[in-house]
Structure formats: structure tokens, C-alpha cells
Amino acid sequence: MWCPAPPPLPASGARAQLPRIGRTESASGTGLVGRRTARAMQRAAGLVLGLRAGCCQRSPGWGRSRGRGWSSAAAEASTVLKLRPEKNGRERILTPESMNPLVKAVEYAVRGPILLKAGEIELELQRGIKKPFTEVIKANIGDAHAMGQQPITFLRQVVALCTYPNLLDSPSFPEDAKNRARRILKACGGNSLGAYSASQGVNCIREDVAAYIERRDGGVPADPDNIYLTTGASDGITTILKILVSGGGKSRTGVLIPIPQYPLYSAVISELDAIQVNYYLDEENCWALDVNELRRAVTEAKEYCNPKVLCIINPGNPTGQVQSRKCIEEVIHFAWEEKLFLLADEVYQDNVYAKDCQFHSFKKVLYEMGPEYSNNVELASFHSTSKGYMGECGYRGGYMEVINLHPEIKEQLVKMLSVRLCPPVSGQAAMDIVVNPPVPGEESFEQFNREKEFVLSNLAQKAKLTEDLFNQVPGIHCNPLQGAMYAFPRIFIPTKAIEAAKAHKMAPDMFYCMKLLEETGICVVPGSGFGQKEGTYHLRMTILPPAEKLKVVLEKVKDFHIKFLQKYA
């Protein structure tokens, strides 16, 4: 058994001893740059704390040395906490030095320093401080409702009925909504959303999920016993990764993730002290996944770890590519060959825009490849209420389906899930509506479809618009947004700007995004938070703002970029 006691070193030190992961020439990925990001984030967080409580404001100090910038932020935050200075220098028990080093090493750019800075600017605007813009536009996170997307009426009706069953007598709710609410309530302990559900989720909702998957996959069977409802897809992904990680030294579990990736993966891998193995998506080829690149990554990784897990995000986040059926077959064959456990993050399965693209689930392709694969390849796939046309992020609803999981592991999984009792039942109810929407002939069918189509066609238009406008800007190149909710354009950053960023101890694209935020109020996430090929720079922007606003945003980015190029020419 691996002896898991973490070394007393800070995590960054411990990690630095590991061989560099990924291509040697592109060692940065999420590594060094990201760590700097974390420090910046600490400072920024300190400032936000200070500002909220009305402390005097100091200059952000992005570029200052760590020690100095940090201690000033800490001092401010102490004032907030109404602490008197410690008299005898008695040390705290829990300090950045003494805390769990694995937690310290975690990074999560989507809610990192940029967002903290955005919060700071918002507060300044509220206080009447003049800026070259009047509002902050948060295009950093796929949060549809925050950007004005309206909830799907039917979904909200059912959840409201479940929450306050007195409404079941109200004539202002349609019968199909009431029927679904009654069915969900009947499956809840004491007919209440307030009772704990089974740890795996409410039974009838798992049945509905299985039926939905069967329909989606053209009849390939799905078993409710293989469905686990989760607290958003993030919870499912974390849970499966946790159960997979074992071994020490060279036999420590390696997890293959795409670069660019959604930083949940790197964060969880880091917290679990697993080994992150990068495979690079091919930007020249619409961010396609190339199996040769997978092979390179696995071969190199075998030198220092035990590659055991392969994570795929399809449609891609942040890269927006939709994988072809052929590509998925190749990936499955590769996983079979190399004995890798497959994780298919399919939360954007409803978000496919490109005419010649179609979503294929890994599960379906796996089954259609025949028994040698379908009996053997272990797969967990994930879905969520947060994306698609629903955008119900706040409910934290999601599920995973596991295939070919060892029965003993299923027991372990249920045990592990039972410690946290159950996923939020309101989120489970929301998930139920996603997998069991109104059908033709039902009262709400038309309105539901209208609302759904409206959201999706809107997103499709915005995807095209974003690609077109970005590609009109000199020095920006944007691949087609085949799916998901983000543009991830490549931005050219001139040498002088790179030097200026260095002087500020920032990744060049972080520097770029900070400037963009400060000058235009537009909040996007730098590519370094997702990982990218060394020497390339990107940003991730959601396509969620309403079309008119999005146009303005894109124009502003264009103007900013041109000015930026001139300034640092």
C-alpha cells in the first residue's frame, strides 16, 4: 500500500521534484504560470476582503514581490476580522505554512484573480469611482442566467410545485407539470423534497435518467443501477477521480487530461496528489484530439507514473470542438489497448452548433463497437443541469453513468457517497425535468420546445458571430465554435507586452486580460488558466451575453486589442 503521508515540504516544492509532465518544450501548461496565478489570487482575495469591509484601499500590487504584497493584504484582512495584533507572537495553528499542502497547490482560474479583481471593480463602480465603462461584464464563467437567459418555465413550475405542494391545487399550473411533481414527491421520503434521498439519488429520477440515455443513444440499454445523481457534474468527476487514485512513487496514478482543459481537472488531480498527464489538442486542426498525441503522452508518462485514467471533454471546454464518431472510436480503442479508465465529460451534449457536427455519446459508440469493447472498457460519463438550454447552475444538479464498473467498486462508491448523505434534492428534481421533458400531446410541450429552441438557436448565432468578429481582428485567431459555450481565441501578444508582463510577474495572457478588464470592464479568463502550448496565448470568453451586448463586447475587445498592439509595438 502506498504510504500517503504527504511530505512536510510545501506542495510546490514537492511537485517541482517530479519530472515535468507533458512535452518538454511546453512545460508551462498549467504549471509554473498557474502557481504565480495562485499567489496573485491570494493577494487579490485579501484586497477584496478588505474592500468589502470598507478598509482603506491600497494599490493592487500585482507586480510586487510575494512577501510584501501578501503581508499587506493579510494586515488589511486582519483589521476586517477586528483582531487586535497578536501580542506575544503566538503562532496560529492553521497558517499557510502549516496547512494541507495539497490544498495549497490547488488552482482554479475560472474563479481566480481575474474574478476577484472584477468584484473589486464592481464595488468601486458602486461607490461612484469613475471608470472608462459603467458595468463589469462577466464573460468568465458559463453562467447563463446571470447573463439574462430566462429559466425554462416548465422546469421551474415543476420544482416550485415540488417545493410547495399546496400549489398542486392551483389552476395556474399545467397538468403535466403537476403530474411530474406528484411523481417526484411520491418517490421522496414523507413526500417531501426536505427528506434525504438515497445516496445514489431518488430512484424514479434515476429511472428517468436511464430511459433518457436509452432514447438518446438509439436504444442502447441503460440501467438505473448505473446512474448516480450528483451535486453538479463537478461532484461526480471528483468522486470518480478520488476512487481511482492510488499507488506511490512511479506507480502513482496518472490522469490524462486535454490541454487546454477545464481547470476542475487540474485542481482535483492536484488535491488528490495524482499525476497530471497532459495531452495537447491540435489547435491547427480545430482543436481535434489526435490519438498519436495521446500515445506520446502515455508513453512518456509511463516513465514516472502509472497512467490509469483518460479524461475527455466533448464538446470541448474551453475549446468548443465536437468530436467526430471516428475520433471517439479511436479514443475508445486506445483506452482499451492501454487499459485506461475513461471519463467522458459530456455536460455540453445539448450545445452543438456547427452544421456538420453531431454529438455522439461515448457510451453509444462504445456499445456499437462490439462486445470486446462494451464488455471491458470502464467508462464514467457526466451530465449536468447547468449547461445545455437549461443553464440551471445554482441548483447543482447532475448525474453520472458508469459502465463496466466492478461490483465491489460500486459498493465502495455508494459508501463514499453516503458520507455526504445525498445530492440536493431540488437539483435532482431539476435534473428529472431535463431527462423527462414534456412530450408531444402534453400541455406544456409547445412552450417548452419553443423556449428550448430559442435558447439553442440564439447560442448558435452567437457562436458564429463570435468566431466571425474575432477573426476580423488582426492578431486574433479563433477556431469555429462547434459546440459548448465558449470562444477560446488565440491572441498575439507582442514582445514588449510579454516583457511588461514579466516585469509584473504575470503570465502574458493574464496581463492582457487584466488590462482588458481594467480598461473595458470585460472579464475573461486567460488561457494560462486552462493550459496551452508554450508560447501561445489565449483567452476564454463565454458566448452567453445577449446578442446585442455580445456584439458590443466583441467590438470593445477588438478596439482594445488594436490599442494594445500599438502600445506594445
Next chain:
Amino acid sequence: MPGLLGRGRGPGAPAHFSLYPLWDNPGSQGSVGEGTAPPPHRTKMNIKQLKKQEIREKVLTIDTMNPRVKNIEYAVRGPILLRAMELERELKQGVKKPFTEIIRANIGDAHAMGQKPITFLRQVLALCLYPDLLSSSSFPEDAKKRAERILQACEGHSVGAYSASPGIHVIREDVARYIEQRDGGIPSSPENIFLSTGASQAIVTVLKLLVASRTGVMIPIPQYPLYSATLADLNAVQINYYLDEEHQWALDMAELKRALEQARNSCEPRVLCVINPGNPTGQVLSRENIESVIRFAFEEHLFLLADEVYQDNVYAEGSKFHSFKKVLMEMGSPYSEQLELASFHSCSKGYMGECGFRGGYTEVVNMDPAVQQQMLKLMSVMLCPPVPGQALMNMVVNPPQPGEPSYQQFQKEKKTVLADLMEKALLTEKIFNQQPGIRCNPVQGAMYSFPQIQLPPKALERAKELGQAADMFFCMQLLEETGICVVPGSGFGQKEGTYHFRMTLLPPMEKLKTLLNKLSQFYVKFTQQYS
């Protein structure tokens, strides 16, 4: 599952599906894939190929999985509950049993036991979820006002948007104000409040921050098994301190010292967890006791975790809930400035019993600001706690005030639940203590009784033969014969040689009476059978 077998999945498919009948039968786990004769059509296949297919080992097995996860135990939803669910299925299928229903007294799940939700909570929540209702005349104004305030604080005015990772700011403000009122004016800052996915998640988060190399964490025995499970998961060292059953499960300072001294040889003790009111033991700590604990934690340089999710559930005359935060602040310097404390609350217990929404919060006191930011970062990876649960927590800390239209009904509903629980606490203690061989301390607070049972030697022997803990054996038999589902004391920890079980007070009064009598009768039968 068997229904899937005939679906024409092409040759070879049954190899996978045939695993499942084995899985359904607990007796044959572990023998998967071995010893099962290959289906007839396989005989044509090349033997080597066949072997490869049958024996091809899975990537993820019990031997290759995360060993820490394997070490986790969680009795409240363990084998007893799994068996109870099986029995429920059998009853549904019409299998004859000596009982007609399973009574789940294993978990503090009030609504599942028939407790009605508090109307006001659900009204506000329904308004938040479906704002069209704001124009309905059938909702009271104070509910609408609160819903509007919450929606105002949500991005895009929707509970479907992510909130900030530590929770919606106005709700954190309300929590802070609630704590101030509860604690007689001692200040609380919203920046120190983190909303969470139930109290469990907050406890795990704070423990996660605290655990480094060989970190020792002191927990009471008996404990709520979330603690032992989390410590196993984090590979921390569990340090047991025993509550004193002879003195109504009191927390004895000498015992704390003993446990700490002993642990110092093998680990670095850094954390002291206290559950008050106690789960599963129901004791309510006196103010003096809390002061001593704080002094001890201060002197021994321990970070204090105060699990106070049962703060509204105090029944015994003379008992009162004192928050650690309040006592700490009233003790003054140097304690109030230096002792690091995290306390936890939840919307799952109290009079609300809203477990399914997974609402909760933690307040941190004297936490290093840099660590606080690390906590924020850690929470941001999971994006945010469920917003409906946050909204619900808001009603718990910001209930209707005198003069508001919903005030009276709210108070009435709240008092009914709490008075009912108090009555049931007294009844449970009384009936158990009438039965020789069962001894039950007063249920001063929380939602459980944790009686000690004497088990005859022959029962102990039989349990040993079965490889079961003796109280697990008792509880399993109880379940099989009466349908009553309780959790054995061994799942919480207990002094060697003593046996207990935990039972909730939550079934409705009449049902609870029947249940207690049935349990006593079963105990008599059981002891006769094994004497």
C-alpha cells in the same frame, strides 16, 4: 437487469450482463468472472482469446482503488440500511414478513418520518424558484419581501445562476446578524461566514485545510461517523476521547488530557472536535464545561471545531445551548483573540428538518486571513453551494418578526415541532429505562437516544461466529424480526465491552410508542433466546 439479456447485443454480450445476477446476490460477491461456465456460443472461440476476455482485469478494482476510500466507514447508511432497503423491496413484492413496514429510525430525517415542512420556508422558496408567483395573492407579503430580496441578490435575479463560492452575500449578512442576536450582541462578520452544502461539506472542508502530515484530530467517542469517515479519507490520525456515560455523557477534562498525552507519541494533535448538543449521545454541554474545553484547546494549541447543528434541539430542564463562539468571546483575552474556531450549523435539523436541500454554513473565528482565502479557493472549485439550500438557510436565520403576517403561524409550527420532540425525548428515556438490561441516559438534546444494552454471552458468541460486532448482530436481528431500523453503537464507537444502538426520536408519537414497546419485547425475546 435480466430483461436486458435478450436485446440482441450481438455475440459475446452476455459475458458482461451475467455479472449482474451475481451482484444482486450478496453471497457471491468477489467471485465475479471466475467459476462461471462460459456461455455455449463461446466454446467456438479460441481459448486464449476467451481467457483474455474473461480474465481481463478491470482498471479499477478493490485492490487498485484508493486505499483511503476503502478505509472509510459510515454506519448510518451502512449494511443495516442496505438490508432495510432490501426488505422494503421484498415487502413490495409481497414476501411475507413478521411486520408490514420498515421503520427507518436510523437517520435524523424528520420529513421522512412525517414531520411537515415549515410553511413560511417553503413559501419563500417557491417564490424564489418561480417568481411568477410574486403576483399571486395567495402568498403573504413577508414571504414575498424575502423572496424579492434573495432574488435581488442573485445574478440575473435567478436562483439558477451560480452564487459567489462562499454563498450569496446578503444571506451571509443575515447569518452574521442571526449569530449576533443569538449570542447577545457579540459581533459576527459576514466575511467569516461560508455557506455550504449541508454542514457535512463545511466540516470536511475545514478538516481538509487542517490536515497535513500525521495530523491528529480529537473526536468524541461515541461520535457522528462523518468525522471518522473524513479522517480516514484524509489519512489523518483519529484520537478518541471517551464521553462519560456514567455522567450523562459528559465531556471530562481529565479524559481529554489523557487522550492527548497518549496521542502525542504517534502524531501531531492539532484539532479538537466537539459535538454539542451531542450526536448520538444527546448531552448538552454546560457553560463551565465549554469554558474548560476552550481553555484546554488554548493551552494545548488545538484548533476547535464546534458542531452545533442541533442548537435548536434542547429539551431537558436546566439545559441550555451555549455557543462556543459566545463563551469564547466572553472569556476575553487571550482566548477571544487567539483561539481558532470553526462552528457549524445546518437547515437539516432543528425544527426545520430540511435535509434534502443541503443547506448549511460555517463561521470561522480567528482564522488566518491567508488560510481563509485558501478556503475560498477550495470552495470555488466546486463553484457554489446549492442556491435553493442557501435561500432556505436564509429563512432559518431571518424568520418572520413580530408584526409580520406570517409571524404567528411560523411560531406555532416551530413550537409544535419542538414541543413534540421534547415529549418524545422524555418518553423514549422513560420506556427504555423500564426495561431491565436497557439503560438510557436522559436525552437532553439533539434527535437521538443512545441506550446501552446488555447482551447475553451466547449472543456475543454467535455474533463472533458470524464475524459481526455484537450490537450489529442485535440490530440485524431486530430489523429482520420487527422491521425497525436502528444503527449499532459500534458504528459510532463505544467503550470496549459495552453495546448500544442509536435510534431517532422522529417517528410520530403513536408510532414511536409502538416502536419502543416492540423494541423492548424483542430485547426480552432476544436475551431469552441467547441465555
